[in-house]
Amino acid sequence: MESMEAADNLILIFQILYVVTALGTMVVVISENRNPLKTISWVLILLLLPLVGLVIYYFFGEDSRKQRLISHKMYKKLNRRSIGRKELLETLNPPAEHRGLVNLLNRLKGAPLYGGSNVTFYSDGIAKFYALFEELEKAKKHIHIQYYIFLEDEIGRKTRDILVRKAAEGVEVRLIYDDVGSWKAKRRFFKEMQGQGIEVQPFLKVAFKFLTSRVNYRNHRKIVVIDGKVGFVGGMNIADRYIYGVSFGTWRDSHIKIEGKAVAGLQTSFLIDWYSSRKEFLASDAYYPALENKGDNLIQLVTSGPVGPFKDIHLGILQAISTAKECVYIQTPYFVPTDALLLAIQMASMRGVDVRLMLPRHSDTTFVHIASMSYLKDVLDAKVSVFFYEAGFLHSKLMVIDSSLTITGSANMDVRSFEHNFEIDAFIYNEGTCNAAKEIFFRDMEKSSLLSAEEWEKRSRFEKFKESVMRLFSPLL
Structure with missing residues (x-):
């Protein structure tokens, strides 16, 4: 008893x-x-x-926006190396319709506007990895490589072999991988690289005694910088899926190579992450060589993360959509917009801008995909043209605004990218690059189906209810 x-x-x-x-x-x-x-x-x-x-x-659930991975003083010190390479705004003369955006991003993040840069698009993994491996083989002084996912598969091992070989030649090789994003790769894989001359650093390493919000706040950036002269940024990680696709089709993604002065922006982003993880200060002229003009693109490299007062990429995209006059073309694998972003898209369409949204028909993330579907009626009611990519999984993060602005990088069109992840996007001001991005979008339209409001309304009550439930939790996804 x-x-x-x-x-x-x-x-x-x-x-x-x-x-x-x-x-x-x-x-x-x-x-x-x-x-x-x-x-x-x-x-x-x-x-x-x-x-x-x-x-x-x-x-x-922990809100880390008030925490700091790096002090303001050290951030400014590292960022100053990049800003020192910028040219006067009046000399660069960005398109008048985007001057407000340029000023906003510069004041928010101190993101310089770089001229003299060339941009090459890659819309499939084969082309991207061929170009990446070719540039890695040319490295003479240093390779800085950072990926959210770095797997121990065919592509991962080939990348490792090149890095090991270059390290043996005397090239400085530094690698940052996200400790959660790359969890499928065994720790031994990275330790072996470290043992062969590569400096390897996990971002926010997770161990049981430290498990808190580190699981939630991840570094989603994909950056490569070679000798401070050539850089890569975009949506593709190091994994076989970008070559061989998934069970329901190809893995369609976007990546760019940057040559010229804007590479300094990628270098700064990498070195800030390197310092925040390794506490090693690297800012010598060796990492910021003098660069000649390689093209006529004007570029801002904008980073964002969960540690600052503003959501920089989110605000930049809001400004770009809000001032659009002709067209807004959006590709994103996940569409879980903030209220402000959803309203900006609706208003752009309702004032006569040609707004097109392209999403994958099938996704790799069930819950986020269901939540994404709950927002489609909102945009369809505003006369936004919605396309479902049918040839596989659309993982591309690409936006085209009017005739001279292209935005691409690592950030998805969802709350997680805007608020929780460390991301980087390139804001590119150039008509030729904008036309190239439009061509990619139009080619993907040929592999997509246009969604009608009538078709969408025919969904079962269960489907609508399921989407409504997931939408309720969308701010947490």
Whole structure:
């Protein structure tokens, strides 16, 4: 009898502790003054999922925007090396319609506008890796390589072999990989590279004793800088899927090679991440060589992450869409927009801008895809043309604005990219590059189906309800 009473008392104590902890967590969530929708989502999880909700919040709910991975002083010191390479805005003369955007990005992030750069697009993995391997083989002084996913597969091993060989030749090789994104690769894979002369650094390494929001805030950037003269940035990681596709078709993605002065922006992004992870300050002239003009593209390399007061890429995209006069073409694998972004897209379409949104018919992430579908009625009602890519998985992050602005990089059109991940996008001001990006979009349209409002309305009630439920949690996805 006494043992039963003792058990009942323990259960009661546990229940009281849980209620106090849950209520305390709710107070913390509310007092952080987050987006009201996100706050409501977390409160619902804590209420509807006892115990599990607390575990989920512990790993994914902490707001780290007030934390710092790098001091403002050190950030400015590193960024100054890149800014020192910039030219006067009046000399570069960006398109008048985008001058406000250029100023915004410069003031937000200190993102310089670089001239004298050439841009080459890659819309498939074969072309991208052929170009990447070719440039890596040419390296004479240093290779800086950073990927969210670096797998130990055919492409991963080939990349490793080139890096090991270049290190043996005396080239400085530094590698940053995201510790969560690259979890399928064994630690031994990276340790062996380190043992062969490559400096390897995981970003926000996760160990059980440190498991907190580090799982939630990941470095999603894909950057390669070779001798400070050639750089790559975009949506493709190091994995076989970009060559061989997935079970339901090809893996369609976008990547660019930059030659010329804008490579300094990629170099700065890498070295800031290297310092924040390794605490090693690298900013000598060896990493910022004098560069001659390689083309007529004007480029801003814009980074964003969960540690600053502003969502820089998000604000840049909002400005670009809000001032569009002719067209807005968007490719994204996931469409979970903020309220402000959704409204900007709707308003652009309703004022007569040709707005086209292209998404994959099938996705690699079920929950995010379901949530994405819940927003399609909103854009269809605003007369946005919605296309489903049918030839495989569309992972491309590409935006074309009017006749002279192209935006591409690592950021998806979703809350996770805008608020939680460390991302980088290239804002490119050039008519020729814009036309090349449009051609890529138009080619993909030939492999896509146009969605009608009538067709979308015919979905079953269950499908609509499922999408509505996932949309409720979309600020957390």
